[in-house]
Amino acid sequence: MWKSIASNFLTLFILLLIAAGALVGWGQSQYSKTGPLDDAICVRVPLGGSMALVSRELEAKGAVSNGRIFRIGADYADKSQKLKAGSFLVPAGASMEEIVDIVTRGGQNTCGTEVVYRIGVTSRRAVVRELDPSTNAYVETANYTPGVDEVPAEYLEARDDRDVRYRVTVAEGATSWQIVDSLRALDVLEGEIDATPAEGSLAPDSYEVVPGAQREELIARMTAAQERILAEAWENRDPDVPLKSPEEALVLASIIEKETGIAEERRQVASVFTNRLRQGIKLQTDPAVIYGITRGEGVLGRGLRQSELRRETPFNTYVIPALPPTPIANPGRLSIEAALNPDETPFIFFVADGTGGHAFAVTIQEHNENVAKWRKIEAERNANN
Template sequence: MRRLLLLLVALALIAGGATFLSWTGAGPAPKAVAVTVPEGGTLRSAARELEKAGAIASADRFYLLARLFGGEGTIRAGEYEVPKHASAREIVALLQSGKTLQRLVTIPEGMPSILVHEKLMATPLLTGSAPVPAEGSVLPDSYSYQRGERRAAVLKRMTAAMDKALAELWAKRKPGAVVRTPQEAVTLAAIVEKETGVPAERRMVAGVYSNRLRIGMPLQADPTVIYPVTKGKPLGRRILQSELHADNGYNTYARAGLPLGPIANPGKASIAAVLDPAPTKALYFVAKGDGGHVFADTLAEHNANVARWYAIRRARGEM
C-alpha cells in the first residue's frame, strides 16, 4: 500500500509539471562531494544533506525515487564521497553499502611521540585535543578516521595497535633475544629503527647491540644522545662533546645498558628484529656510503672501516 501511495504521489508530481529526477540519469554534481550521514540519520535527512552538497537537485524527489526503487536496504552512517554526476540509484547504493570515505593519518616507523602529537593536532578534520603519547606506545601505521572524530580516539587506536602487536611479537621471541621484557624490546627496537633505514639490516644491527648488551659494552648509539636534547626531533647540527658525555639516563655513550626508555616509536619489523637478532659476533658497524652499513667483529676491523667511510666523506666534500 505504501509503495502504491508513493507511486501515486510521484505520478501526481509528474502530472503537475514538476521536474522528475531520473533514477538512472546523471546527477547535477560537477565534481565529487563529501556527504556525512550521522548516527541515527534517516533517508530523508540524508536527502537534505545531499541536496545541500549539490549531489542531487531535490531532496523530496530523491526521497521518492529511493523509496520507490531503492529496495529494502537501509542507509548506513558515515562520511561518503559521492562521485561527480552520480545518479540517484548510484547514491542510494553507496549509502546502503557502508563504503565510507577513508581518511588516513600515517605514522612512519621511527617517528617520536612529540611528532605523532603534532601530526594529530595538525589534522584539520579531527576534533578535540590529545596528549603527547608515551614514547614507544604508538604503532607506526596508517589509521583511518572520520570527519569530526576526536583526536584522543584516534590516538587510542594507535596505542591499542601497539599493545596488540607487541604482545603477539613477544610471544614469538627467540631464545637469542637479550631483552627481558616487552618494554625493553621496544626500547632497543627504537634504537635499531633510528640506526638503519635498510630493512635487511635490522636483524644485524639488533645482533650487534644484543652482543654489546651481553658483555656490558656501551651501545654508543648517537640517536640516544640526541633524544634528551630534542625529544626526537632532528638535531640540525653535529653532536657536541658535552652532549656525548652527558649522563642523563638516555645517553648510551655515558653508561652501558639500555636507555631509560624508547627514543621513538618503532615499527613491527624492528621489534621483531630485536626479538630474533641475527646470529653474529659483530660488535661494530659504520656507514659505507650507500645508505647501508659495514659490520666488524674487532675494533681493528672497525677502525679500518671508519677510515674508508671518512675517505668517502672527504671525496664528497663533507669533511
C-alpha cells in the same frame, strides 16, 4: 474442436515457458559475463542514491550493456536496498554481478579523492590526491604543511566533498611529541590531547579517520595497536635474547628503528646491540644521545659535540653500560620483531657504507677501516656540494 484448442494452448504455453526460460538464462548470462569496460572507471554513489540512478551512470560510462538487467539482477540478489554511498573503482571487464557487489559491499571508498596526513620523522605534510582509474595510481593535486603553510584551494574543495577519504599515516621512528604536535595541527580532527603518550607506545601505521573524529580516540587506536604488536612479538621472541621485559624490547626496538630504515638490515643491526648487551659493551648509539638532548621535540639539526658524548646522562649510551630508560621513538612492527628475534652474527660494530646501508664488523680494526671508507665518502660528498 475444444481438444484442438486445448492442444494448441498447451503448445503455446510450453513455447512461452521455453522462451521465458531462455530469456532468463540469457539475462543471467548477461549479468554474470565479462563486462564491456576496456579501462577501469570511478563510480560515485551519492548519499540517498538509487540502483536506477547508478545503472544510468554505468550505462553512460559504458560499464554495463543493459541497465534493466543490472537492476533486475540486483533485485534478484536482494541487493537493491543495500547500496552504499561513496566512490568506487570498477575494474576493466567487471561483470554486472561484480559491480553490484562493489557498490553494495560497504567498507572504505576505493576511488576518488583522498587526503593523507603524513607524520614523518623530520616533517609533516597534508597531501590531496586523486585516484587515476586507468592506472590505479594516485595523482597528487596539492600538498602543504598543516599549521605552517597557507591552505591550498584543492584542500578546501576536498573538505566540502562528503565522499573524500581521510588518512593519517605515521612513519616509523617518529616520536610521541611529533605525533601529538602534528595531530593538533590537523583541522579535520577535534578535541584536545591532554598529555603526550609514553615514548614508544604509538604504533606507526596508516589510520583512516573521518571529519570530526576525536584526537584522543586516534591516540587510543595507536596505543592499542602497539600493545597488540608488542605482546605478539614478545610471545614469539627468541628465548635467548638478553631482554627482561616487553618494555626493554620496545627500548631496543626504538634504537634499531632510528639506526636503520632498511628493512633487510634490521635483524643484523639488532644482532650488534644484542651481542653488545650480552658482552657488557656500551651500545654507543648516537640517536639515543640525541634524544637525551631533544627529548624527541623536533630535530637536533647539527652534529653531536664531544662534550655531549662525554656527558653522563640516562640516554648517553657512550657512558651508561645499559639500555636507555625509555624508548627514543615509536618503532614499527619490523623493528620490534628484530629486537626480539635478531640474526645470529658475530658483529659488534657497524657504520654507514655510503649506499644507505651499513658495513658490519667483528673487530675494531675492521670497524676502523669501514669508518675510514665512510669518512672518505663523506668528504667527497661535501666537496661536491
